[in-house]
Structure formats: C-alpha cells, structure tokens
Amino acid sequence: MLEVKNLVKRFGNRTIIDDLSVQVKDQEILSVVGPSGAGKTTLLRCITGLEKVDSGEFYWDNQKFDPTDSNPKNMIIGVVFQDYQLFPNLTVLDNITLAPRLVKKESLDELEKSASELLARLGLEGKEDLYPYQLSGGQKQRVAIVRALAMNPKVLCYDEPTSALDPELRDEVAKIIIDLKQQGMTQLVVTHDMDFAEKIADNILRVEQLK
Template identity: 55%
Template sequence: MAIVGPSGGGKTTLLRMLAGLETIDSGEIFYNGESLPLDELEKRHLLGFVFQDFQLFPHLSVMENLILSPIKTMGMSEADAKKKAVDLLTRLGLLAHADAYPYSLSGGQKQRVALARAMMIDPEVIGYDEPTSALDPELRLEVEKLILQNRGLGMTQIVVTHDLQFAENIADQILKVEPK
C-alpha cells in the first residue's frame, strides 16, 4: 500500500502513529479486521519503520545498528541477534559491509541497512517514509526493486511518498491524503 499526498497532509504522521512513535488522540486502528488498542501498537512491534533519513547511529557499525534494538527492547541474546543480522545482511547483499560505518555507505546501502534494522524485530508490516526522496534515478530504481522483492515474498508494506508514479509502480493499493 502507498500513502500519497502533498506535504503537510499527514502521511508521515499516520505512519508514525502506526509505529507507536506518535500519540493518537482519538479514533481506532483496525488491523486484520480487529480493533487494536492504541497502547498495543508499540508493544506488538506491528510496524518496522524505515525513516526518510535512515536514522542510523553514525558511531555504530552496520552490525551494531542492527542488533542494538532487539537486544535492548526485546531481550534477544547477542548471539541470536547477530545470527539474524547476518541472515538479513546476506539476503540484502550487505554482508561485506557488516563492520562498516554509515558514513562509508552509499544512499542505497544505507536504505537497505535501515530496512534490515526494521526487519530485525519481525514486524508484521514494514513502513517506509519517503524512501526515494533525494535519491538519483538509479537508486530510486534500486529501492523500487527492493520493495517489489519484499512484496513478492508476501511482506506487507506501507510506503509514504509524494511521488505518484513511484506509488503506482510499487503498490497494489493507494491511499490519497489531503491536508485540512
């Protein structure tokens, strides 16, 4: 699914609410036909979030960026976290960069590291906030291929974008939002 609309329309805020990163004042969220209590969103790890600017810790290696959250927030052992990280890095073609720091990675590599980090918590849904903003056309196609690959694997994804053409290429459903 893609959420499209102009700046200020609430696209990113909606995604952040689903991830438990923003407070929801009122309303209900339905997932798989059931109303989700608002305090359950963060606890359930419903949404893994790939931030627009990746939000990688610059002082941590790729591996350290991936294993930090599962160890600290989910109580995963370091050995299990590293095994899972190696599996994801291999799948995303990044294993050779496990000891690299974010400054040494290309934009496309940072995007894949951010995706791997989001996948470390086994979310039911991956949310992308403007994944193609400020990317050149070649990297835009790389991101498009990655999203389509995950879609082919049956992964549920929500992509926030202002790029309608990109949304049409990657989404089976498009939600248009407008500012009030």
C-alpha cells in the same frame, strides 16, 4: 490485515486528518500520496505510534492494538525513517542488533547470524563492520530496512524512501520493496513520487490538505 478506523489527528485548532479509515491487506503494498502538508507523514507517525491520535482505532487481523505501546514484544509496525536514523558510532551489525538484543532472549550469535542473513538478502553482505559514514545513501537505506526487519514487524512503513536517491537507486528501492512483498511482508509507503508509488503499490491512498 492492518485496519485504521475513523482516525482524527489535530495540532491545536488545526485538523490534519479527519475521520480517515483505511485497510492494508496481508502482503499488499499501500502507497500514500499527496501534496506537502496534506498529512502523509502525520498519518505514518500515527500508525507507527510516534504521534498520539485524537480519536480512532487500529487493528491487526481483527485484534485491536495500540501503536504507542512501548513494549517491543507487542510491536506490530516497523518503520524506515526518511533520514535513516542510524547510530553513527555503531557498526552496521550493531545498529541492526541493538534493539533485538534489548528485547529478544536469543543469543548474540543468533542475532548476528540473522542480521547477516538479512544483510545478504538486501545485497549488503560483507558490510557488517562498516560505520554509517562509510556507506552510500542507498546502502544506508537498505541498512535501515534491515534494522526494521530485525524486529520481525507485521507491517513495514516507509517515510519518503526515495527522497534523497537518484533514479537508479530509486529503482533499487522499488525492487527491494517488491521483493519483500513476495516474501510475505505487508507494507505502507508514504511518498511524494507518484511514479514510484504506481510502480510498487497494489493500492494508492491519495490525501489532500484539509481546508
């Protein structure tokens, strides 16, 4: 279980998150919803270690961890960014295996085999040698998910996963997230799309802009 306790985040004199505590149980999906400026993405950036918090603690299975720990071997959280952040000069396979290659002691053959299996699970079989510009928005989204999964995170976080997708692709992403839950993945989804949130989530955290 992922636990965030008494999280406080400020930018200058402005408090964005004030004493927030939240839990995400194993194999559950938590959707974080709220208006623009309410701190949804800031919360995600704190949990993923992209922002340092002013105060608060993070626990995985009752063990305290530091999300800003730069050692990938200690990684608890994986993240799928809103703009995917794929390297345009690398193939799909190289995008997925780059970080594991730098961290894991597995052979490149083993990493590529694992990446190909993940791609097949998400309907991207045969796309290994394509470059990001050759992919649709939905395919880029799935490659970004595979890249995050390749590091074997305990929790997978998404920042607005449907913001650039049409309704059909939105349903496709929902299916992927639900399928990953059934395979044992704990997930946190930041979204402005309440219908999407209600479709996928076991629990919904509503955040409001602080006055």
